[in-house]
Amino acid sequence: MKSLIKWIVMAVVLNTAVVMAQSNIKVVADFPGKSKGSGDLSGSVDTKMGFTVGAEFMKPVHNNVAAGGGIQYQLPRGAKDANGKFNFVPIYGVATFFPEYGNGAYGKVTLGYNLHMGDSDYKGSGELSGGLCYGLGGGYILNKKFFVEAMYSINKGGYEISDFDLSGDVTYSRITVGVGIVLGAN
Numbered sequence: 001m002k003s004l005i006k007w008i009v010m011a012v013v014l015n016t017a018v019v020m021a022q023s024n025i026k027v028v029a030d031f032p033g034k035s036k037g038s039g040d041l042s043g044s045v046d047t048k049m050g051f052t053v054g055a056e057f058m059k060p061v062h063n064n065v066a067a068g069g070g071i072q073y074q075l076p077r078g079a080k081d082a083n084g085k086f087n088f089v090p091i092y093g094v095a096t097f098f099p100e101y102g103n104g105a106y107g108k109v110t111l112g113y114n115l116h117m118g119d120s121d122y123k124g125s126g127e128l129s130g131g132l133c134y135g136l137g138g139g140y141i142l143n144k145k146f147f148v149e150a151m152y153s154i155n156k157g158g159y160e161i162s163d164f165d166l167s168g169d170v171t172y173s174r175i176t177v178g179v180g181i182v183l184g185a186n
Contacts, residue, residue, distance in 0.1 A: 039168020084122030116157025
């Protein structure tokens, strides 16, 4: 099933790239943040720094607004003083707001769904489920080819450990700083 989902996501991303006027690829540093659990395993842990790679595909929809979609893959990261590593794979809609389209400073919002994954030390005998993801931030495009951006991002997911009849939600929040290359810009 996971293999089928990966193929569907890749097909959507490739088709979207052809239709959209501008795309980007980026590498993001995820600063240490918080992972909070609710439900049967409530509590909060500090997370370690992590890295994310991603791509976004956008099209101008108004003089100063571009909208589209994106996908990211968070490299597995851990929590301080805890075993196991986790990550999310966000698939989201994105909108950017420019004073001058495609150049200079911009604001950005994201909203979507993400897959929630973890190694055997993280999830144990439990099952993980995806959830909502969203972010707010901004950046700066240099020479219509390179960009730097900062975001406050949140990923949500769930867990269920049927052996012990435990379940709940996980919220992972952090500040990110990314750099990337703009493709297909005029």
